[in-house]
Amino acid sequence: MSALSNRSLRTWLHGLPAVDQVGAEARAAALGTRSIKTTSKAWAIDTAISMIDLTTLEGSDTPGKVRNLCAKAMLPDRADPSTPRVAAICVYNDMVTVAREALGDSGINVAAVTTAFPSGRASLPVKLLDTQDAVTAGADEIDMVIDRGAFLSGDYRTVFDQIAAVKEVCRSNPDRADAHLKVILETGELATYDNVRRASWLAMLAGADFIKTSTGKISPAATLPVILVMLEAVRDWRGLTGAMVGVKPAGGIRTTKDAVKHLVTVNETAGPDWLTPQWFRFGASSLLTDLLLQRQKLRTGAYSGSDYVTED
Amino acid sequence: MPTGFEYAPAPESRGVVDIASSYGLFVGGEFVDPADGGSFKTVNPATGERLSDVAEAGAADVDAAVRAARRAYTQVWGPMSGAERGKYLFRIARLLQERAREFAVLETLDNGKPIKESRDVDIPLAAAHFFYHAGWADKLEYAGLTTGARPAPLGVIGQVIPWNFPLLMLAWKIAPALATGNTVVLKPAETTPLTALLFAQVCQQADLPAGVVNIVTGAGATGQALTEHPDVDKIAFTGSTDVGKQIARTIAGTRKRLTLELGGKGANIVYDDAAIDQAVEGIVSGIYFNQGHVCCAGSRLLVQESVAEDVVRRLQRRLGTLRVGDPMDKNTDVGAINSAEQLARITALVEAGEAEGATRWSAPCELPDRGYWFAPTIFTDVSQAHRVAQEEIFGPVLSVLTFRTPAEAVAKANNTPYGLSAGIWSDKGSRVLWTADRLRAGVVWANSFNKFDPTSPFGGYKESGYGREAGRHGLEAYVAAGSED
Incomplete structure (x- = not known):
């Protein structure tokens, strides 16, 4: 890695094929018109539920709220125990212990946002300590943010080094398996699809296990064309290296319809291998509510109403 | 429960269309039987099933259609003001939108194209062509089509269209012809006549004066009778280069005008x-x-x-x-x-x-x-x-x-x-x-392909034909220099 310089990174990243905005948005819109009905809708709803990182990232979060979220994660619909569990609970790092205890040995992961989330405006030692805290507290997954300021100014080396350093910390808890590293690109601040493609490749080069769109604190968050471009990146990365990297849209996905469009896009872009919680996640809070309502509708033929699904 | 993401069938209902067991010719505002009673069947290419029997127009039927068109041109449509013509075109455009689902399903059944294409491309674009040309009807004098003279219609237009975009090609042909004050005899392709016949019903629904649009169904012989008819003022053809050359030979030496939109190897x-x-x-x-x-x-x-x-x-x-x-x-x-x-x-x-x-x-x-x-x-x-x-x-x-x-x-x-x-x-x-x-x-x-819009002229070089369709340029093919300003 010593030969790695800003110049070599720039040469490489800027050598990636361009993304045509009009074409990418047209392709995403076309994928969004797929008609997913009956058995395939039921499959998509259950798959989407199992891919959720159920999230609360508010300054006003309390241990009680996190415990409530954990209860919902383990039994999303108490009227129907066959409902799949979600993939993970996503919280700030001071709530990791609470979530860890509440989830017990349920198999649901705890993800922590670190590195001075959401802005990422802190020195590297602070970011590493933030991550270390979460790893020590037992986080299974780390959702870090990249330094968008550095990325936009062309200082790719700094972005790379920070991701690589956080990745090292993810491996530092000797009592637990290495924490999975999700790298948040904050695509709403990167603005162009060319930047999304370059940031995706930069994160993968630096060791990301997952690339994630957004913090949920910036609008626009996850959009279908952005996910399309990121899925093309992980598909081509696999073609080049043989290794798979996961993708996580976060923020702005609130309805079953949106979630299904994303699954269609995964299916027809990266391929069916990505259609598992191991390789695709939804960062969401209210999405689960709509998925449960639609699931009930499909099972019983009638909408129960939002009072029959617990809100956080 | 499927094990992977297999898309379950999502069929569009064919219940929205009512296909008659047989169709006559649309001449003089009414459906009529052909003179010699001939017919041919049209099938659903996705299944091979027969959809309907359609009348085969002979020379006598084509003659009747041209006479109906001439009468309508002389008595009603030619003298009508552009603003009034525009109202009819707007009405047709709106009816196409209102009945879009019906047209899309029928197009897919008769042609074999995916419903998402007939639904999202063919039918909306066909309606857009009528809207676009409706707007031109009372503004032709300002389109710069004829220098120093008012643009005047040509008269009776014979139009022959292919099977690949049946309703859309109909719209490309009929909308500019009507907007400029001409009347039309149109022959749809023999494998895809049904949406043209449904369009004939729309003309009735819009109270379009009888004879302004006439639809004669049939194969090559019907098309030939139309292109050879002496009282047709212009032929507009879209189809293969071979047939286009035959038509050009037929028309050579006559007073008829001709535009051809032929093959390609893009x-x-x-x-x-x-x-x-x-x-x-x-x-x-x-x-x-x-x-x-x-x-x-x-x-x-x-x-x-x-x-x-x-x-x-x-x-x-x-x-x-x-x-x-x-x-x-x-x-x-x-x-x-x-x-x-x-x-x-x-x-x-x-x-x-x-x-x-x-x-x-x-x-x-x-x-x-x-x-x-x-x-x-x-x-x-x-x-x-x-x-x-x-x-x-x-x-x-x-x-x-x-x-x-x-x-x-x-x-x-x-x-x-x-x-x-x-x-x-x-x-x-x-x-x-x-x-x-x-x-x-x-x-x-x-950095795009197959993008179409009624405002943009379309046409070819060399053996792909001559003349332009759509846009301001498309109007030129349907007007002559009339009285001086």
């Missing part, structure tokens, strides 16, 4: 700096849209040698995700070949391609066992001299050629008797413009 040029993923999408929509039954299809891919292998690999992967099958399923990407005859032609040309040494690759897809089908196919190792690089296949078959320099790309793109369309894929604006300036094609798309 080049889709992909430079090495192109946005590759989007270029692949453009290649796919360029040749697999509407099963490749598109005169302006990008049937020749010219790809820069340095990225050729990558582009072909991505293309093959993408073709693996195309859903070929039941055109009525909302998730179908590629539907049925329109007729047994067309399937035979595609098959013969593909066999010729293999025999000449090109490498054939077809998408691994299961084809239905009834109806007419052809898997999306790519030929690599194609040279300029091969038939698959020269002849219009009019099916889902792409020929891939490579180039090393921009000059070579342009030379290869232009080295064809046709000149209808071309596409250019490059992230560099100056290269796009340099290339577009040198291509002899009527339409050149940059």
Whole structure:
């Protein structure tokens, strides 16, 4: 890695094929018109539920709220125990212990946002300590943010080094398996699809296990064309290296319809291998509510109403 | 519960259309039986099932239609003010929108194209053409069509259209003719007459004066009777270059005007700096849209040698995700070949391609066992001299050629008797413009393909025909210089 310089990174990243905005948005819109009905809708709803990182990232979060979220994660619909569990609970790092205890040995992961989330405006030692805290507290997954300021100014080396350093910390808890590293690109601040493609490749080069769109604190968050471009990146990365990297849209996905469009896009872009919680996640809070309502509708033929699904 | 993400059938209901067991000719505002009682059947190409029996117009029927059109022109439509004509066109446009679902389902049943294309492309564009031309009807004097004189209609227009976009081609023909004050006798293709006959009902519903639009169904002989009729003032034809040449010979020496929109062998040029993923999408929509039954299809891919292998690999992967099958399923990407005859032609040309040494690759897809089908196919190792690089296949078959320099790309793109369309894929604006300036094609798309809009003129160079359709230029084909200003 010593030969790695800003110049070599720039040469490489800027050598990636361009993304045509009009074409990418047209392709995403076309994928969004797929008609997913009956058995395939039921499959998509259950798959989407199992891919959720159920999230609360508010300054006003309390241990009680996190415990409530954990209860919902383990039994999303108490009227129907066959409902799949979600993939993970996503919280700030001071709530990791609470979530860890509440989830017990349920198999649901705890993800922590670190590195001075959401802005990422802190020195590297602070970011590493933030991550270390979460790893020590037992986080299974780390959702870090990249330094968008550095990325936009062309200082790719700094972005790379920070991701690589956080990745090292993810491996530092000797009592637990290495924490999975999700790298948040904050695509709403990167603005162009060319930047999304370059940031995706930069994160993968630096060791990301997952690339994630957004913090949920910036609008626009996850959009279908952005996910399309990121899925093309992980598909081509696999073609080049043989290794798979996961993708996580976060923020702005609130309805079953949106979630299904994303699954269609995964299916027809990266391929069916990505259609598992191991390789695709939804960062969401209210999405689960709509998925449960639609699931009930499909099972019983009638909408129960939002009072029959617990809100956080 | 499926184990993977298999899309369950999502069929559009055919309950919205009411197909009669037989149809007459639409002449003088009414459906009438043909003089000699002849008929032919139209089938659903996806299943082979008979949809309806349609009257076959003979010379006497064509004559009756032309006389009805002449009467309507002289007595009603010619003298009517542009503003009044515009009202009828707006009414037709709105009715097409209101009955869009019905038209889309009928088009898919009769033609074999995927419902998502008839629903999202054919029918909305057909309505858009009527809206666009309705707006022109009272503004023709300001369109700069005739210098120093008012634009005047020509009279009775004979129009012959193909089977690939039945209602849309009807709209391209009828809307400008009516907006400029002409009356029409139109012959739809023999394999796809049903939406034209439904359109006749829309004309009735819109209270369009009798005889302004006449629809005569039939095959080549009917078309010939129409083009040979002495009281027709202009012929507008869209179809094959062979038939276009026959029509030109028939009309030579007469007073009739003629516009022809014929075949093509469009080049889709992909430079090495192109946005590759989007270029692949453009290649796919360029040749697999509407099963490749598109005169302006990008049937020749010219790809820069340095990225050729990558582009072909991505293309093959993408073709693996195309859903070929039941055109009525909302998730179908590629539907049925329109007729047994067309399937035979595609098959013969593909066999010729293999025999000449090109490498054939077809998408691994299961084809239905009834109806007419052809898997999306790519030929690599194609040279300029091969038939698959020269002849219009009019099916889902792409020929891939490579180039090393921009000059070579342009030379290869232009080295064809046709000149209808071309596409250019490059992230560099100056290269796009340099290339577009040198291509002899009527339409050149940059970083897109198969984009249509009624405001944009469309037409060809060389053996792809002459005259323009749509846009202000399209009006020129339907007017003469009238009284002086």
